[in-house]
Amino acid sequence: MRAWAPADLLIASITRPSNRVIWHHYSRISWTGRLDRSQPESTMTATVEPPSSGANFSSVPILDYSLLSSSKPEFIAQLRHALIHVGFLYLSNPPVDPKLIADLIDYIPKLFALPQEEKDRIRMVHSPHFLGYSRLGAELTKGRVDHREQFDIATPHETRWREGEDVPEYWRLWGPSQWPEESLIPGFRATHERYLEQVQALSYTFISLLAEAFGLAPDALDYFYDTDEKMQHRSKIVQYPVVTDADADDQGVGPHYDAGFLTFLLQASPHKGLQVQNLSGQWIDVPPIPNTFVVNIGKALEFVTQGLARATSHRVLSPRATPGEPEPTTPRYSVPFFQNISLDVRLAERKLEFPPAILQLKEGRGEVAPTDSVNFAEFDQVPSGQVNLIGRVKSHPDVAERHYPRLFKAYFPEGLPRAAMVESPWAGFQARRSGLRSRLP
């Protein structure tokens, strides 16, 4: 099979009940465009086994959102299984306008192709809210460079922090995004804002479904969110370039857990690369399936659900030539959406009462292999905004030095340890794994 070109398209169909996925490879059309389904250039199948009922998993389950309207109990049962046993799932037919997703995907290469001066004009260092553009290689995970370039863009938010007022400093963590000049990429901002609005709505619906799956009232987790105008959720638009040098490191993003409640990941190109770690520590592929989101659980949600919803370690391998597979010629693109919780909430403040029968289901999944997971004790003690702010300070010391000099001094009294240059929402955890102690000011 020839190499993928930008005009290629993979369409997956899922056969039930085996969950076998068949990919049809089409060329000469936009990946997101309309197509003549009768003319695939080639077809490949993959063994995507049905979700295991045992103690481990060898594939990521696919949940069909449209099942909700025809058989909600079945959807809820599948969701419960995926949350407890896997911690990762594909959500097919999500309630987000497919045209909007297609438009966003079309914008992504154009966004990265903007002149470097324009990208640098909106660099993250200019933002006290840690929003903006980060160059390739600015990020380390577990002491190794992540090969990705990204824009951190959040849902609209007016910062509540005011200089000189007696309000928590961590309120300053949230504020407006930096956008590229409209005339250079017309319509991008409106498209991405509408996309974020729809994914945000999905994220709230999903959390109520999750509550139901665990035998709680649909609004049981509302406590952890603030009113809409006080909330902000975050996205990244990420480009992973092709690694061409055979000896080069292929770490797109190193192994990590997401920190918050839920992540909705749009895999915005046909490249493989995302992998999750199963209970015994093996890496399982999570290839892109069009018209799906990959949904995964963050450490904060694992904490408040007493481990019922698993946070699963995952990583991204950069696109590179692999024997027997089409050679990638274009970057991998993805758009993770990280659902936040209230800045002021302390996780241990509200203990959820799960039915004992639900809690028992954890036992069915067996032992989780030890990983270098981290201690989340500070969630008990301090507001989540403070935990997040410290994570960000450690991740982006250049931003901290400019906008949070007091915290910068507290965490970097002797300059910057290299391992602290991690730049991601899980950075606090990475920093601790790298041997940095988490101190609160």
Ligand SMILES: O=C(O)CCC(=O)C(=O)O
């Ligand atoms: O790009 C991806 O597919 C995943 C990225 C990711 O895990 C993250 O940014 O937290």
Ligand SMILES: [Fe+2]
């Ligand atoms: Fe992640």
